[in-house]
Amino acid sequence: MLITALTIFVLAMFVGFEIITKVPPTLHTPLMSGSNAISGITLVGAILATDGPIAGTLGFIAVVFATINVIGGFLVTHRMLGMFRKKK
Amino acid sequence: MFETSLDISFLAVSEPILDKVGQAIASATWANLGYLISATFFIFGIKGMTHPRTAVRGNMLGAIGMILAVLVTLWQFHGSTTAFLVVLLGVAMGTIVGVILAAKVQMTQMPQLVALLNGFGGIASLLVAGAEVVKKAAGIPYPAATGFAAALAGIIGAVTFSGSIVAAGKLHELPAFKDPIRFDGQQIANALLVGICLILAFVMMAGYGWPFWLLILLAGVLGVLLVSPIGGADMPVVIALLNSYSGLAACAAGFVINNNVLIIAGALVGASGLILTGIMCRAMNRSLAHVLFGTLEAKPGSVTADEIYSGKIKETSAEEIAMLLDSVQRVVFVPGYGLAVAQAQHIVRELAELLEARGAEVCYGIHPVAGRMPGHMNVLLAEAEVPYDQLKEMDEINPLFPQTDVVIVIGANDVVNPVALTDPNCPIYGMPILTVHEAKTVIVIKRSLSPGFAGIPNPLFAADNCLMYFGDGKKALNDLIAAVRES
Numbered sequence: 271m272l273i274t275a276l277t278i279f280v281l282a283m284f285v286g287f288e289i290i291t292k293v294p295p296t297l298h299t300p301l302m303s304g305s306n307a308i309s310g311i312t313l314v315g316a317i318l319a320t321d322g323p324i325a326g327t328l329g330f331i332a333v334v335f336a337t338i339n340v341i342g343g344f345l346v347t348h349r350m351l352g353m354f355r356k357k358k
Numbered sequence: 359m360f361e362t363s364l365d366i367s368f369l370a371v372s373e374p375i376l377d378k379v380g381q382a383i384a385s386a387t388w389a390n391l392g393y394l395i396s397a398t399f400f401i402f403g404i405k406g407m408t409h410p411r412t413a414v415r416g417n418m419l420g421a422i423g424m425i426l427a428v429l430v431t432l433w434q435f436h437g438s439t440t441a442f443l444v445v446l447l448g449v450a451m452g453t454i455v456g457v458i459l460a461a462k463v464q465m466t467q468m469p470q471l472v473a474l475l476n477g478f479g480g481i482a483s484l485l486v487a488g489a490e491v492v493k494k495a496a497g498i499p500y501p502a503a504t505g506f507a508a509a510l511a512g513i514i515g516a517v518t519f520s521g522s523i524v525a526a527g528k529l530h531e532l533p534a535f536k537d538p539i540r541f542d543g544q545q546i547a548n549a550l551l552v553g554i555c556l557i558l559a560f561v562m563m564a565g566y567g568w569p570f571w572l573l574i575l576l577a578g579v580l581g582v583l584l585v586s587p588i589g590g591a592d593m594p595v596v597i598a599l600l601n602s603y604s605g606l607a608a609c610a611a612g613f614v615i616n617n618n619v620l621i622i623a624g625a626l627v628g629a630s631g632l633i634l635t636g637i638m639c640r641a642m643n644r645s646l647a648h649v650l651f652g653t654l655e656a657k658p659g660s661v662t663a664d665e666i667y668s669g670k671i672k673e674t675s676a677e678e679i680a681m682l683l684d685s686v687q688r689v690v691f692v693p694g695y696g697l698a699v700a701q702a703q704h705i706v707r708e709l710a711e712l713l714e715a716r717g718a719e720v721c722y723g724i725h726p727v728a729g730r731m732p733g734h735m736n737v738l739l740a741e742a743e744v745p746y747d748q749l750k751e752m753d754e755i756n757p758l759f760p761q762t763d764v765v766i767v768i769g770a771n772d773v774v775n776p777v778a779l780t781d782p783n784c785p786i787y788g789m790p791i792l793t794v795h796e797a798k799t800v801i802v803i804k805r806s807l808s809p810g811f812a813g814i815p816n817p818l819f820a821a822d823n824c825l826m827y828f829g830d831g832k833k834a835l836n837d838l839i840a841a842v843r844e845s
Contacts, residue, residue: 272503275613275621282622285401286629292408295726295751298634298733299468301407302601304417305630306475308400309601311424311623312483312608314393314431315615319489320445321437328492330448332485335478337452338459342475344421345460350468350737351417354410357745 300350307343310336385434392430393619399423400623404630410746427619465741466698469731473526473597476604480518483607484574487511487614495567502563507613509559509573514607516574520581522600528585529593529730539586545651551580584650590730591811595638595649597731602631634732641726641752643778643789663815667807670820674827676834679801680841686763688719690755692792693735694728696769696804700831703742706768709839710744721748723755723765723792725773752792759796767794767802769831771810776818786812800824803834 293301313336320329400423406416428449435442463471487508494500500508527535541547555577558569588596605627612620639646683689691706710720722744728735736749750758759765767774770792778789794800795818802819806828809815818824827834 271616272501272613275616275618278618279609279613279621279625282397282625283629286404286626287633289401289405289408290626290630290633293404294408294410295637295724295733296736296746296749297407297410297413298637299472299729299731299737300413300417300733301404301630302598302634302732303468303472303475304407304420305404305627306472306479306601306604308403308420308424308623309476309479309605309608309627310482311400311427311620312479312486312611313424314427315486315608315611315617315620316448316482317428317431317435317445318615318617319486319493320448321441322493325489325492326437326441326444328485328489330444332482332489333445333448334452334455335485336482337449338456339452339475339479339482340424341453341456342459342471342478343456344417344424345457346463346468346471347417348414349460350465350740351410351414353465353737353740353743354413354746355740355743356410357747 296354300347303343303350304347307340307347310340310343312336313340389430389434390618393427393617396423396427396430397619397622399426400626404626465738467530468734468737469593469597469729470526470529472731473522473529473600476597476600477519477522477526479604480515480522480600480607482515483511483604483611484515484519486611487515488570488574490614491567491570500565502565504614505562505565506559507610508570509555509562511607511610511614512570512574513555513559513577514603514610516577517581517584518600518603518607520578521585521596521603522581524582524585525593525596525600528590535586538588539583544583544587548580548583551576551583555580588649589811591727592642592649594727594729594731594734595635595642595646598631598634598638599646600631602628602635605629605631637726638732641790643786663807663809666815666817667820671807672825674801674825676827676837676841677845679825679827679838680845682799682801683713683718683764683842684716684845686713686718688721688758688762688764689713690721690723690750690758690762690765690794690797692723692725692765692767692770692774692794693739694725694768694770694773695730695735696771697831698729698735698738698769700769702768702832702835703738703744705832705835705839707739707742707744709835709842710748712839712842721750721755721758723750723752723794725752725770725792727773728770752790756793759793762797763799765794765797765800767800767804768835769803771804771816772812772814774818775810775812775814775816776821777814777816784812784814786814794818795821795823798823801827803827803829803831805830 316332403416403420406412558573561569609624777784778786
């Protein structure tokens with residue numbers, strides 16, 4: 271189980287390195303805000319954690335923070351990318 | 359006969375149980391399949407970011423992947439109905455705040471927003487690990503690896519959260535964060551904090567839950583102590599690093615709850631942040647350790663500003679520049695953060711369009727550390743409707759300078775200082791620069807001869823092919839536009 275998870279982790283890191291080195295500097299800020307939104311995936315863990323009095327409270331706070339991360343990240347990236355235009 | 363009846367009773371008792379177990383396995387399989395699809399969306403989404411043409415679609419693919427992951431999770435949720443409603447309430451609250459933040463933020467404030475969102479991601483991962491610690495403390499002791507992963511999620515999450523809040527506060531120039539926390543032996547204190555956190559992590563491997571709460575407290579203090587002394591010019595590195603941490607925190611949380619989509623998405627973001635951190639460090643020719651623990655101090659150089667500048671500065675006027683720009687073929691603008699501070703991006707674009715209408719080729723040379731975060735200057739210029747194909751990165755623009763008639767430097771200083779190439783004793787030696795001094799004429803628009811972040815004089819200003827146009831960025835450019843229109 272652990273080895274499988276570690277394998278997935280290492281392979282995903284390689285995939286990340288491969289793709290991201292190809293991102294041009296022009297798009298580094300949207301890349302950061304967009305990937306930032308993706309790191310809000312912890313929302314999945316937050317939802318699953320929300321049950322019972324103490325764990326549920328922690329889970330609820332996590333859900334709020336992670337959702338801000340996800341929604342804020344994707345929307346602001348969308349807003350930024352809308353500004354990038356090619357020459358008319 | 360006897361056997362058959364036994365068989366039937368066996369089936370009668372266990373069929374519902376078997377059915378339930380079977381259903382649970384089936385549901386987990388479907389959920390994991392859903393998570394795999396959403397991880398694929400994330401990868402294609404980031405791949406879309408490799409070109410401005412596909413970036414909008416890429417971001418949407420990422421968002422679709424996220425919606426899918428959340429729907430799968432809600433479908434798989436086996437908590438009480440109340441808990442389900444609590445989740446929906448949390449999502450609704452987060453959505454409202456997220457929408458407001460994304461809609462209100464100005465492009466100059468992007469670094470602090472990204473820092474803040476990094477921090478939120480970090481604390482969410484920390485809390486996920488915390489909830490798991492609470493749950494398991496109540497019942498089943500967890501395996502050593504889970505305990506260690508929870509400790510890591512706690513440490514990285516807490517450092518990301520407190521560090522990001524300090525970074526965002528500093529970038530937003532809030533008074534509370536203005537004075538850096540510095541004391542003797544700070545490095546030793548930091549090392550001690552890391553050491554204690556790791557010891558506590560090992561205690562957690564033995565199945566204890568209590569060290570988690572002490573550990574996040576200490577890691578939180580560590581985040582503050584690490585980020586607080588770091589100066590404004592190094593902020594791009596810090597934000598990129600915190601971006602990486604927020605991903606790694608999610609990844610560690612994924613190990614705690616055994617969830618592959620968290621591990622994959624977290625690893626992607628972790629890799630992304632690490633690459634950007636490396637790019638920023640290289641652009642400043644500084645090691646990560648030096649950025650984090652060292653301070654960039656201006657050595658009293660062998661030559662003083664007076665020696666370099668006296669009698670060699672040639673001042674120019676709007677009219678003179680307008681004449682110079684009359685018959686140029688290629689003009690390169692080199693914007694620095696000073697341009698964004700003066701909010702003069704739109705005026706630069708106006709001037710550029712004016713020159714293009716007269717047949718000149720215009721582009722923008724952008725140093726990687728021109729803004730407050732990686733790629734920040736590009737966003738600020740894109741906002742001012744500068745087409746992205748005119749934005750050239752350093753490696754692309756440097757070979758063009760010898761064939762450039764006029765370079766206009768606005769609000770940039772250290773990134774065009776030729777001593778970085780020539781003087782091994784100067785603090786910025788080895789930093790890659792935009793070689794504007796190779797152009798036929800360089801015009802520097804600047805308020806005064808004051809030095810940049812590095813605190814050293816710039817011999818470019820005294821060069822034979824350099825003209826200084828002193829003035830406030832916005833006003834100077836407006837005067838220039840008026841003069842160009844008249845000529």
